Amino acid sequence: xxxxxxxxxxxxxxxxxxxxxxxxxxxxxxxxxxxxxxxxxxxxxxxxxxxxxxxxxxxxxxxxxxxxxxxxxxxxxxxxxxxxxxxxxxxxxxxxxxxxxxxxxxxxxxxxxxxxxxxxxxxxxxxxxxxxxxxxxxxxxxxxxxxxxxxxxxxxxxxxxxxxxxxxxxxxxxxxxxxxxxxxxxxxxxxxxxxxxxxxxxxxxxxxxxxxxxxxxxxxxxxxxxxxxxxxxxxxxxxxxxxxxxxxxxxxxxxxxxxxxxxxxxxxxxxxxxxxxxxxxxxxxxxxxxxxxxxxxxxxxxxxxxxxxxxxxxxxxxxxxxxxxxxxxxxxxxxxxxxxxxxxxxxxxxxxxxxxxxxxxxxxxxxxxxxxxxxxxxxxxxxxxxxxxxxxxxxxxxxxxxxxxxxxxxxxxxxxxxxxxxxxxxxxxxxxxxxxxxxxxxxxxxxxxxxxxxxxxxxxxxxxxxxxxxxxxxxxxxxxxxxxxxxxxxxxxxxxxxxxxxxxxxxxxxxxxxxxxxxxxxxxxxxxxxxxxxxxxxxxxxxxxxxxxxxxxxxxxxxxxxxxxxxxxxxxxxxxxxxxxxxxxxxxxxxxxxxxxxxxxxxxxxxxxxxxx
Ligand SMILES: [Zn+2]
Numbered sequence: 001x002x003x004x005x006x007x008x009x010x011x012x013x014x015x016x017x018x019x020x021x022x023x024x025x026x027x028x029x030x031x032x033x034x035x036x037x038x039x040x041x042x043x044x045x046x047x048x049x050x051x052x053x054x055x056x057x058x059x060x061x062x063x064x065x066x067x068x069x070x071x072x073x074x075x076x077x078x079x080x081x082x083x084x085x086x087x088x089x090x091x092x093x094x095x096x097x098x099x100x101x102x103x104x105x106x107x108x109x110x111x112x113x114x115x116x117x118x119x120x121x122x123x124x125x126x127x128x129x130x131x132x133x134x135x136x137x138x139x140x141x142x143x144x145x146x147x148x149x150x151x152x153x154x155x156x157x158x159x160x161x162x163x164x165x166x167x168x169x170x171x172x173x174x175x176x177x178x179x180x181x182x183x184x185x186x187x188x189x190x191x192x193x194x195x196x197x198x199x200x201x202x203x204x205x206x207x208x209x210x211x212x213x214x215x216x217x218x219x220x221x222x223x224x225x226x227x228x229x230x231x232x233x234x235x236x237x238x239x240x241x242x243x244x245x246x247x248x249x250x251x252x253x254x255x256x257x258x259x260x261x262x263x264x265x266x267x268x269x270x271x272x273x274x275x276x277x278x279x280x281x282x283x284x285x286x287x288x289x290x291x292x293x294x295x296x297x298x299x300x301x302x303x304x305x306x307x308x309x310x311x312x313x314x315x316x317x318x319x320x321x322x323x324x325x326x327x328x329x330x331x332x333x334x335x336x337x338x339x340x341x342x343x344x345x346x347x348x349x350x351x352x353x354x355x356x357x358x359x360x361x362x363x364x365x366x367x368x369x370x371x372x373x374x375x376x377x378x379x380x381x382x383x384x385x386x387x388x389x390x391x392x393x394x395x396x397x398x399x400x401x402x403x404x405x406x407x408x409x410x411x412x413x414x415x416x417x418x419x420x421x422x423x424x425x426x427x428x429x430x431x432x433x434x435x436x437x438x439x440x441x442x443x444x445x446x447x448x449x450x451x452x453x454x455x456x457x458x459x460x461x462x463x464x465x466x467x468x469x470x471x472x473x474x475x476x477x478x479x480x481x482x483x484x485x486x487x488x489x490x491x492x493x494x495x496x497x498x499x500x501x502x503x504x505x506x507x508x509x510x511x512x513x514x515x516x517x518x519x520x521x522x523x524x525x526x527x528x529x530x531x532x533x534x535x536x537x538x539x540x541x542x543x544x545x546x547x548x549x550x551x552x553x554x555x556x557x558x559x560x561x562x563x564x565x566x567x568x569x570x571x572x573x574x575x576x577x578x579x580x581x582x583x584x585x586x587x588x589x590x591x592x593x594x595x596x597x598x599x600x601x602x603x604x605x606x607x608x609x610x611x612x613x
Pocket of ligand 1: 040042082112246247248266
């Protein structure tokens with residue numbers, strides 16, 4: 001089996017890190033306790049078609065899981081949080097997503113921060129029976145309802161490993177998230193591990209290993225906080241396995257001789273596997289490190305088949321049912337509706353001066369003409385957590401746009417009548433701030449550079465509903481007296497007009513026709529034209545050969561390949577063209593309908609949440 005491992009980022013000395021790099025192996029590295037892991041799937045239940053030619057959907061993952069050797073191994077399946085926000089299947093509340101998730105036989109589900117942004121989401125998880133569905137194994141070790149201070153799910157659970165007759169004490173922690181809706185409360189991890197219930201469970205329950213689902217990066221210092229709090233009570237020989245998430249990468253670390261951490265990617269790019277020992281095995285071994293193993297399997301159908309040592313993946317009945325449900329749901333939501341065709345791929349993490357920068361496309365080509373309408377007194381400032389996925393060359397669907405901007409924030413006017421001096425100071429502070437995690441971009445970007453601000457002018461600042469209060473806070477740090485006049489309000493006439501998805505749709509429909517791609521998809525017309533061209537060329541060639549000088553020497557220019565990633569973006573390349581042939585006029589309302597499914601409730605999150613991972 002071929003398992004591809006992505007390198008992890010540089011790692012601090014505080015953790016002795018072990019990267020279990022395995023390039024070629026014939027089977028999964030089975031141990032006493034084995035766990036299949038998905039994390040931060042963010043509603044990519046249909047898989048990543050742009051990443052893999054044969055992307056696995058959740059139905060394929062279920063087929064894979066069902067064919068693992070359950071009769072011979074102690075095997076569990078876990079989801080480590082953040083199933084919300086990412087594709088059009090994720091709506092608020094998640095009426096379409098939860099029935100899909102309930103088809104997965106997860107033994108434990110942890111809560112991610114994205115389940116907590118909207119009270120409608122978390123309350124629907126309760127009222128729809130989703131939390132109850134997991135029979136006590138939806139874990140929220142440090143998240144409670146504000147009204148009762150009782151945990152939303154369970155604080156812990158015990159998994160029974162029948163082959164080893166072992167009990168696995170399992171927790172589900174969330175990092176110290178502060179952007180949660182006010183019906184919920186996230187207890188700081190440092191405080192949660194001091195609570196009586198936590199210490200009592202560790203002291204009085206019977207167990208043979210500890211599994212900690214932790215929705216935080218595998219190098220987060222809070223991992224050490226939990227690890228140390230457990231170690232202080234259980235001693236050195238109790239195995240502790242962390243399963244991490246939130247930072248959307250693959251990685252692993254060894255925390256001490258009998259504990260390890262692993263994180264298994266995001267957006268259904270990875271099916272993770274981890275194995276660890278029970279205490280009895282640790283006590284009889286003098287090489288405990290080798291008892292903690294893991295593997296990352298690309299979430300592509302051929303890779304899942306190889307992991308099962310099959311030539312092609314056998315689809316089980318329940319796997320087929322789940323894939324069918326996913327297709328039906330996507331059809332119902334009209335997520336495959338075409339919008340246009342991108343001339344090249346635009347990447348999320350590239351700096352603004354790169355011709356393939358998604359952020360440069362958004363700021364210079366979508367926002368400036370469509371939102372600001374080149375009004376120089378308007379300045380748009382945006383936190384770079386807004387966009388979430390690359391925009392790929394070729395046909396674009398509604399779901400591709402939702403993937404780029406899944407939060408579908410509305411445009412807000414943050415404050416108007418700001419003097420140039422203050423704006424320049426604000427922009428300078430933003431330009432000098434450190435890069436956002438994992439990107440070449442600053443925390444905020446703006447349509448105006450500080451250098452170009454005219455000190456004597458007055459400006460109106462626009463942003464998203466999520467970032468508007470953050471910008472108010474930043475301005476107040478520079479000029480405290482402005483705080484009272486910084487009252488963000490919805491910009492444009494209606495909430496639908498102000499939605500970011502509609503800005504993208506307007507841009508793509510006006511600039512990126514699918515003419516070229518349609519030609520490619522209609523071979524009969526192309527064939528006819530090509531034959532006509534060849535016949536003409538041949539006739540001209542004959543004429544040219546026999547009558548030199550009678551034919552002009554400047555030949556035809558070859559047509560550019562529009563989906564070549566190296567083709568630079570040419571401004572207004574398709575100016576004047578439209579998508580009317582792809583989209584009947586009344587389809588526009590369908591777009592708005594699909595887009596409005598993502599409509600947030602304009603709840604202003606008045607905190608600094610540096611990353612929205
Ligand atoms: Zn996430």
